[in-house]
Amino acid sequence: MIDLRLLREDPDRVRASQRARGEDVALVDSLLSADERRRSSGVRFDELRAEQKGLGKLIGRAAGDEKAELLKRAEQLKTDVKAADAERDAADTETQELLQRLGNLVHPEVPVGGEEDFVTLETHGTHRDFAAEGFEPRDHLELGQLLGAIDVERGAKVSGSRFYFLTGVGALLELALVNAAIAQATAAGFTPMLTPALVRPQSMAGTGFLGQAAQDVYHLDKDDLYLVGTSEVPLAAYHMDEILDADRLPLRYAGFSPCFRREAGSHGKDTRGIFRVHQFDKVEMFSYVLPEDAQAEHQRLLEWEKQWLTSLELPFRVIDVASADLGSSAARKFDCEAWIPTQGKYRELTSTSDCTEFQSRRLSIRVREDKKVRPLATLNGTLCAVPRTIVAILENHQQADGSVRVPEVLRPFLGGREVLEPVAK
Incomplete structure (x- = not known):
């Protein structure tokens, strides 16, 4: 607030x-x-x-x-x-x-407008010219089926639409991504965290997810618990009702958790494959800092996201998200969008938000400095939303025979494997 x-x-x-x-x-x-x-x-x-x-x-x-x-x-x-x-x-x-x-106060430099009114800040990498390479790119689902990595048909049979199984190298690729992301975050000074997937109402409300985003949240009526859509929620509530000493800041956590989203209002969008799903795993960065350090920390989180996507050898752009697309907690948000060849456009892979004092006031998290107590600032940044990252890797690193080249950063976490080979015609 x-x-x-x-x-x-x-x-x-x-x-x-x-x-x-x-x-x-x-x-x-x-x-x-x-x-x-x-x-x-x-x-x-x-x-x-x-x-x-x-x-x-x-x-x-x-x-x-x-x-x-x-x-x-x-x-x-x-x-x-x-x-x-x-x-x-x-x-x-x-x-x-x-x-x-009431939503957080929008930062004065945020572009005003809706979803399409963002401003592109940077572009990294180049798009592959598949025509020059002599073949038509396959989409991630066709590649995933060739590799024996993705099974959406049985996902739908077991759980319904927008669910899936990662199998074989698909499961191994997820584990490699998670381990590589956690390794990068740990090297940057983040404390790794495995967080609860169920939280109490005050935790969900305190982070701002029971306002405009409430329709996208799963609620267990019998227990009055919510399934989190991001580990941002338990990481923000981790220090709820606490007073932290200023000399402990910044506090940085890297949380890994399953995430659940109803995807309300997305009927007909991204129905093919695993880009938009109801359950996925994610590595999330979260920072507690002094309010005057929040904007600098926001840039640091963005740099770590750019470092991650660059290490995956993905072409991407950075956008300054427009005001009406921020979400209630964010004063400013940057998205990193990777190029998806078969869609012919950039799609969001990571985002980072400066929530200023908005969440800390709602969660009663304060900092003590020179005998004075005041709210602190919280920030979050996605490092790796696994399914979308798999989509980008498969499509951008595919080869003519349906195999997929493994980015070097992931090879140590895949037993040195350099290529994912098709297992089915």
């Missing part, structure tokens, strides 16, 4: 942020009104309580008619205090509910 003091001091900035996100601007005025009621009712309660305490002392010294009048006033005060307390609680509840609906 944002700082209420900032809302009061500069409501136009918050309105502009809401407008850029394509969200309800009137929410700002509703929140300002609720906050004013919360503060005024709090003042009223304090005044009545002070009078009530003072009256108690006077009653002890009074007698006769004076005491009777004071007792009568005391009874009225008791009623008024109870009413003021209820009014204060109601106003506070309304303020918090409205505050939870």
Whole structure:
């Protein structure tokens, strides 16, 4: 959530942020009104309580008619205090509910607009000219079937659409990717983490995934637990309700977990293969830093993602995501999109978001510095979303006979294997 003091001091900035996100601007005025009621009712309660305490002392010294009048006033005060307390609680509840609906403040350099209004910042690598090489590229599903690596038919039989099996070298390729990604993250100073896939509502809400993203989340009603769509959620909640010492920062974690997404609203999109699925594994970077260090940390996370994709020898571009496509927690987000030859376009493989103090305020995570306590900043960055990375590797490193060249960075994790060979015609 944002700082209420900032809302009061500069409501136009918050309105502009809401407008850029394509969200309800009137929410700002509703929140300002609720906050004013919360503060005024709090003042009223304090005044009545002070009078009530003072009256108690006077009653002890009074007698006769004076005491009777004071007792009568005391009874009225008791009623008024109870009413003021209820009014204060109601106003506070309304303020918090409205505050939870407000997205993070959009960074001023973020391009304004929707999904297609991003700005391309960098382009890396070159697209292969398959025509010059004398063959038509196969898509990742055809390659996966030739390699005995991907089985979507049995995935659908067992679990339904958008599920799959990774088999043989497909399973080995996932393990190689995960181990290589964790090795890079560890070398960069991240602490490896295996995180829970089920979290409590306060963890999911605290990271901002029960607002606009709620329709994409799986919920277990009987247990009131949520399946995570990213290990960002348990990594953000790891220090929930804690005060961290400034000399411990930055704290960097690399979490590996299964991820579950309903993919609501994606009917008809990416129905072939394993690009858009309901369950997948992912290595996620997560950082806790001082707020003034957040933008520099954001650039560092992006550099680690670029290093990873470069090591996989993939052509990719970096985009500055537009305001209406950020997600409620992010003030700014960069995506790295790999070239997918058979689709003839770039597709998202990794992203990194600067969430400023938004998540730490919701999760009550603070930092102690020079005897002062304040919220800190959180950032996240995907290092390897496994299925999409497999898609990019198979398509970009395929050869005419259906085999796939293994990027050098993965070979030590595949027993030195340089090529994945077809096992079926």
